[in-house]
Amino acid sequence: MGYRYEIRFSGAGGQGLILISIILAEAVGIYEGKFVSQTQSYGAEAWGGSSKAEVIISDEEIDYPEVMNLDLLLAMNQKSCDAYYRDLRQGGILIVDSTFVHQVPTPRAFSIPFTHIAREELKQEKSANIVALGALTQLISIVSPKSIEAAVLARVPKGTEKMNRAALKAGIRAARQAKKARKEIEIVPEISEEELRDAY
């Protein structure tokens, strides 16, 4: 039985989501030899300046390159988080750019300030997409940081390699912190009704 993993990157136009979806598809398809399709749609339903790009990964040829059961949603702004959270399957992974997403619909989301990191650490706000891509490698096991790095360096303009490597590293660091923070939250034991009564 084959697997199928569905990813959607969403946010505002200009946040570079199509680019990172292509980089992810190339990393997985070319460097890791899996089957991948990568799609974006435009149309009358699109709200002004929004962007959505999807990557579907499988170990079998992909017949239907459309999201059916979303495994991972990256939302780089509030509007896309609100619009697409409902498409995420139960137990699916939500990653938000906490620079712009302040109303997070689940405490289980990974909230990472991608744009803030890009602005402060890299002095290049536009690299927030590559920071997010670096983070992704720590939050799912479908693609290695090494494949992502190779695919990034093959796609970005000459002269920006060093900056893009730094962006990936910043994303990896931030995701590790976010995972650690979530674990710390999770080990706080739930308080039972009984304990709650006893506490007063």
Place this chain on the structure above:
Amino acid sequence: MGYRYEIRFSGAGGQGLILISIILAEAVGIYEGKFVSQTQSYGAEAWGGSSKAEVIISDEEIDYPEVMNLDLLLAMNQKSCDAYYRDLRQGGILIVDSTFVHQVPTPRAFSIPFTHIAREELKQEKSANIVALGALTQLISIVSPKSIEAAVLARVPKGTEKMNRAALKAGIRAARQAKKARKEIEIVPEISEEELRDAY
């Protein structure tokens, strides 16, 4: 009844086919308000270094973003022409880069030396994809040169606008010549068996 128009760009990796498919999708989806999906697939079936990108255009929402009945094939090298010509529907349009495609499977193809034009007229071989995009606007009526120009300028790196405008124009000129040449061929009446006998 809605229409659906299916386009595939194919060639070698590095010929910039994904980029022009995204530009076409944005031109049609953003500047002309139609429904568009744009897809590329990678996988074990891909032969070394080849590239394929598809654009589907409709006046209705696109449920199935996969080619079913190919209306237009752009083949930028021989391998992709050989591999995909059979997917073209009867009466579909074949456009080849005659710099690299020497065995053209139908006399009704538009053979235009995109790479040669980019190399000689623009001194920038890599712009062959934008030359092809310019040509496209003359060979199908689905997108205006104006929308294509706006979408190109929104996507290409700063400082390359002038060169990309020149590439579009070169493509438009070449396509007009190719159309004219094809008309001239077509008005040569077919010689009947009888006439052929009389000619000797």
